[in-house]
Amino acid sequence: MPVNFVDLETARDSDGLRMVVVGGVPSPWGEAAKGILHVKQIPYQAVRLDQGSEEMAAWAGERKGPVAIYNDEAPRSAWDSILLLAERLAPEPSLIPANAEDRAVMFGLSHEICSEGGLGWMRRLQGVHSGMSGGEGFPPGVAQYLAGKYGYREEEAASNQRRVIDLLEMLSARLHAQKREGSRFYLGSSLTALDIYSAAFTALLKPLPPEHCPMPDAMRVGFEAMDEDTRKAFDPIIAEHRDFIYDEYLELPLSL
Numbered sequence: 001m002p003v004n005f006v007d008l009e010t011a012r013d014s015d016g017l018r019m020v021v022v023g024g025v026p027s028p029w030g031e032a033a034k035g036i037l038h039v040k041q042i043p044y045q046a047v048r049l050d051q052g053s054e055e056m057a058a059w060a061g062e063r064k065g066p067v068a069i070y071n072d073e074a075p076r077s078a079w080d081s082i083l084l085l086a087e088r089l090a091p092e093p094s095l096i097p098a099n100a101e102d103r104a105v106m107f108g109l110s111h112e113i114c115s116e117g118g119l120g121w122m123r124r125l126q127g128v129h130s131g132m133s134g135g136e137g138f139p140p141g142v143a144q145y146l147a148g149k150y151g152y153r154e155e156e157a158a159s160n161q162r163r164v165i166d167l168l169e170m171l172s173a174r175l176h177a178q179k180r181e182g183s184r185f186y187l188g189s190s191l192t193a194l195d196i197y198s199a200a201f202t203a204l205l206k207p208l209p210p211e212h213c214p215m216p217d218a219m220r221v222g223f224e225a226m227d228e229d230t231r232k233a234f235d236p237i238i239a240e241h242r243d244f245i246y247d248e249y250l251e252l253p254l255s256l
Helices: 008-012 028-040 054-060 079-089 100-114 119-132 140-150 154-180 193-204 217-224 228-233 236-248
Strands: 017-021 045-048 067-070
Touching: 008 045, 008 054, 017 028, 028 079, 028 193, 054 067, 067 079, 079 100, 100 119, 100 154, 100 193, 119 140, 119 154, 119 193, 119 217, 140 217, 154 228, 154 236, 193 236
Parallel strands: 017 045
Antiparallel strands: 017 067
């Protein structure tokens, strides 16, 4: 189901589901939201984020993406709020386990990927640190902008690195354990939102190849930049899982 991009006025004057998304790069929060809607076959209109647009900010209530807006309901920008909206709009196929314990595990691990202090957040800080330290991180202008957005503090660089390594080791250990049980998923034997989050957020370590994910070379370098210890912690099974999820469930090439 190709992404239906429209302009702000068209989206604002429409009913149904609309979503403001970051354009030009595979922002993992937005790509995960797109993936959830794709799996559930929920139609929506997408508007590329214009951070300088006062009209867009007034409508979406944010100067970021993704922001999901359904009919006249309040905008939703939190990853879990967007997931719960999607589950409401299309209960099947469910991406949240019915079992309470499995549901708690799924939301807990998803939190460790998507939320503040999670894998996505800390990888952003690593790219900022590298770019502002003369390494192969984000270009200086981008690094400076992201530094303010994600609360970068130079003295925390080592603890940020440790956090990323811990998260990567946790995720890879779970995938290896599941593989020994004969499953290619993070939880049980079927797709959950956790699989989609992991697949999308792997872009912050190893973006999909250019034919599937066209993006500026300088930004690709910023996404991929990592120190040697982080590189060692990035077990190939995480990228293998990403490729499986995209090949079997998500849309390629990405619509950016």
